[in-house]
Amino acid sequence: MAQVVPAERDLRRVIGDGDAVPDGEVEGLTEHDLLELHRSLVLLRTYDERSVVYHRQGRIGTYAIFWNHEAMQAGSVYALEDEDWIFPSYRESAIGLLRGMPARTILQWWRGHPSGWWNPADYNVASICVPIATHVPHAAGLAWGKKLRGETAVAIAYFGDGATSEGSFHEGANFAAVTGAPVVLFCNNNQWAISTPLSAQTRADALVDKAVGYGIPGIRVDGGDVLAVYEATREAVARARTGGGPTLIEAVTYRAAPHATADDPSAYIDPERVEEERKNECVGRYERYLRRLGVLDEAAAEQVRAEAAELMRTGIAEAEAEPPADVALVFEHAHVDPLPAFEDDLRELRGG
Amino acid sequence: MAELTLVEAINDCFHVELGRDPDVMVLGEDVGRAGGVFRATAGLRDTFGPDRCFDTPLAEAGIMGAAVGLCMAGWRPVCEMQYDAFSYPGLDQLITHVGRYRWRTGGAMAFPLTIRMPYGGGVRAPELHDDSPETYYVHTPGVKVAIPSTPADAKGLLAAAIRSDDPVVVLEPKLHYRTLRGEVPEGEHVVELGKARIAREGSDVTLVAYGSMVPLCERAADELAGECSCEVLDVRTLKPLDEEALLASAAKTGRVVIVQEAPRTAGYGAELAAVLAEKAMLDLRGPVLRVTGYDVPYPYWQIEDAYMPSVERVARAVRKLLEY
Numbered sequence: 001m002a003q004v005v006p007a008e009r010d011l012r013r014v015i016g017d018g019d020a021v022p023d024g025e026v027e028g029l030t031e032h033d034l035l036e037l038h039r040s041l042v043l044l045r046t047y048d049e050r051s052v053v054y055h056r057q058g059r060i061g062t063y064a065i066f067w068n069h070e071a072m073q074a075g076s077v078y079a080l081e082d083e084d085w086i087f088p089s090y091r092e093s094a095i096g097l098l099r100g101m102p103a104r105t106i107l108q109w110w111r112g113h114p115s116g117w118w119n120p121a122d123y124n125v126a127s128i129c130v131p132i133a134t135h136v137p138h139a140a141g142l143a144w145g146k147k148l149r150g151e152t153a154v155a156i157a158y159f160g161d162g163a164t165s166e167g168s169f170h171e172g173a174n175f176a177a178v179t180g181a182p183v184v185l186f187c188n189n190n191q192w193a194i195s196t197p198l199s200a201q202t203r204a205d206a207l208v209d210k211a212v213g214y215g216i217p218g219i220r221v222d223g224g225d226v227l228a229v230y231e232a233t234r235e236a237v238a239r240a241r242t243g244g245g246p247t248l249i250e251a252v253t254y255r256a257a258p259h260a261t262a263d264d265p266s267a268y269i270d271p272e273r274v275e276e277e278r279k280n281e282c283v284g285r286y287e288r289y290l291r292r293l294g295v296l297d298e299a300a301a302e303q304v305r306a307e308a309a310e311l312m313r314t315g316i317a318e319a320e321a322e323p324p325a326d327v328a329l330v331f332e333h334a335h336v337d338p339l340p341a342f343e344d345d346l347r348e349l350r351g352g
Numbered sequence: 353m354a355e356l357t358l359v360e361a362i363n364d365c366f367h368v369e370l371g372r373d374p375d376v377m378v379l380g381e382d383v384g385r386a387g388g389v390f391r392a393t394a395g396l397r398d399t400f401g402p403d404r405c406f407d408t409p410l411a412e413a414g415i416m417g418a419a420v421g422l423c424m425a426g427w428r429p430v431c432e433m434q435y436d437a438f439s440y441p442g443l444d445q446l447i448t449h450v451g452r453y454r455w456r457t458g459g460a461m462a463f464p465l466t467i468r469m470p471y472g473g474g475v476r477a478p479e480l481h482d483d484s485p486e487t488y489y490v491h492t493p494g495v496k497v498a499i500p501s502t503p504a505d506a507k508g509l510l511a512a513a514i515r516s517d518d519p520v521v522v523l524e525p526k527l528h529y530r531t532l533r534g535e536v537p538e539g540e541h542v543v544e545l546g547k548a549r550i551a552r553e554g555s556d557v558t559l560v561a562y563g564s565m566v567p568l569c570e571r572a573a574d575e576l577a578g579e580c581s582c583e584v585l586d587v588r589t590l591k592p593l594d595e596e597a598l599l600a601s602a603a604k605t606g607r608v609v610i611v612q613e614a615p616r617t618a619g620y621g622a623e624l625a626a627v628l629a630e631k632a633m634l635d636l637r638g639p640v641l642r643v644t645g646y647d648v649p650y651p652y653w654q655i656e657d658a659y660m661p662s663v664e665r666v667a668r669a670v671r672k673l674l675e676y
Contacts, residue, residue, distance in 0.1 A: 085424075114458065117456055117458045118458070118460075119457050119458065119460030119461060120424065120457060120460075120461060121424075121460065121461060122460075126424070127456040127457060131444075134413075134417065134448055135417075135449075137413065137414050137416075137418050137421065137445070138417055138420045138421040138424070139421060140414075140417075140418055141417060141418030141419060141420060141422045141424070142421035142425045143421070144421070144422070144425075145421060145422040145425025145426065145427050148377075148403050148427075149425065149426065151425075155421075167441070167444075168413055168414075168417065168444065168445075171409075171411040171414030171417065172414060172417060172418075174409055174411065174414065175408070175409060175414045175417075175418050178409050179418075332455075333454060333455045333457075333458055334452070334493055334494040335454070335494065335496075335518050336454070336462055336516070336518050337518060337545075339591070339592045340546070340595070341592075
């Protein structure tokens with residue numbers, strides 16, 4: 001019987017504050033890796049900020065903002081191999097960009113166009129999960145299923161603090177633990193579930209403590225520190241790939257933007273706290289770190305930003321250039337063998 | 353041909369299907385070591401190993417959700433829900449993912465999972481071991497639903513479900529797991545989804561039923577033999593419905609009585625009646641009647657017989673229709 005190990009409560013950090021807290025480093029990361037991580041961060045940030053603009057311009061629908069969540073997404077994905085599977089929630093809608101998915105595809109998802117739905121096997125990125133935590137059992141099942149086949153792939157499932165209150169989180173985490181599924185359960189604890197603060201979500205001192213109940217290791221990391229996130233995920237992935245089963249990672253951050261474009265947080269959130277968090281947002285923090293290290297100069301940073309902006313310009317232009325979807329698609333894809341009624345339904349829809 | 357009980361036919365199906373396709377696996381509560389509380393999966397763990405007949409934690413949404421992921425990893429999982437009403441926690445996964453995931457992938461990924469469960473009352477069981485939840489499943493887009501009424505169909509429909517690349521829910525009449533015996537083809541036996549069966553030929557009235565109500569309708573037909581000739585149509589696949597068979601029988605007899613164990617309102621019988629209203633109006637000599645359970649929680653078992661459609665209630669409906 002494995003000994004129950006208390007989850008690690010201390011927040012892991014690598015990036016210092018340029019003052020009293022010294023910078024650390026992650027073993028094995030080259031300068032190239034550091035700049036790739038930066039590129040990922042900027043790509044996600046640009047996607048997110050442009051999407052809010054596109055929403056205001058009426059070019060995409062309601063959009064779930066992930067501003068200040070980029071370090072959790074970029075850091076963790078960088079610790080994966082291409083064979084590993086990503087199970088995103090809507091907060092990670094653009095995570096496919098890090099796997100080469102075109103911006104056009106994700107923008108079309110937010111535009112409600114059928115071309116925004118992709119084949120998960122093309123990128124090893126599952127469909128965006130809209131209900132809360134119900135994809136946790138999927139990640140457990142996929143990882144377990146791969147393991148049963150003797151494959152080495154690992155899965156990672158992303159969910160928020162609120163998701164840990166859902167039954168599906170519990171059933172998925174327990175299923176993963178019991179089957180020894182090679183899966184990383186990645187909780188981005190941004191401390192808000194729309195308007196519900198973490199204190200109203202749980203009596204647990206730390207969400208990572210829940211790992212103990214499943215008999216799996218738990219790691220707690222500063223979610224605004226891309227290097228700490230990378231290192232923690234790398235450790236969890238290595239454990240999973242070598243038969244050590246699942247790990248729960250709690251990445252602690254703060255939601256410094258509305259839940260979504262339809263949300264007005266002024267009714268429930270302290271604006272001063274938000275302002276403070278925004279000053280310490282994750283992309284700027286990492287850029288300052290790289291500058292202290294002498295790895296990034298302003299010209300290089302500007303170049304990365306310009307590339308990301310261009311990618312978004314191309315993405316939205318391509319999305320808007322696509323013809324409207326044929327209504328026949330209403331009846332497509334739900335079944336391998338379509339229901340016999342669909343033929344009549346389509347004829348009737350077209351006025352026949 | 354072998355003479356098997358309904359549950360033996362299901363077990364036979366599993367041995368054949370797991371034997372022919374190494375991607376098929378069974379998961380559920382107590383399916384492995386115990387072979388299932390009704391022994392539907394008996395012997396599978398010994399024959400195919402604990403990974404292909406897997407005892408899961410007690411978590412119905414977890415079972416269905418894990419099965420979604422297993423499909424993505426290339427498996428064809430068959431999930432057992434231990435009892436009809438125990439499947440309700442799994443409805444979350446069924447509605448939000450099982451029936452939608454293929455659509456979500458633009459048809460690129462198949463989700464060939466099967467969900468099967470014993471259903472229905474009449475077995476003197478505790479609360480929530482007696483429900484007929486077929487309507488919840490039928491109403492879920494992306495999911496097909498089959499209910500056998502004979503041992504041969506129990507084997508053949510389950511085989512079709514396992515081989516289907518679409519998710520299929522199979523509800524098995526637990527009342528007849530051991531009380532019904534019949535000839536079952538040996539080896540591979542598949543009953544195509546979407547095809548109804550004439551359980552008994554007749555000319556005056558059609559009794560439309562599925563699952564445990566089919567034998568009941570046959571008994572009612574016997575009871576009425578001196579008064580009229582009843583045809584019994586076994587729907588077998590609720591979705592997709594074999595409309596052709598339903599309409600052909602309605603056209604032949606001109607009278608239809610639908611018999612359903614589930615509560616009446618918005619039950620599957622209402623769908624059958626609506627199809628008849630839309631497409632068989634001019635063939636009918638009288639109203640479509642329903643004999644159903646009531647809109648109540650399934651009763652305490654000492655008085656459960658009062659809830660279940662009976663031969664008498666079916667016969668009364670038939671006589672009423674003949675006199676219309």
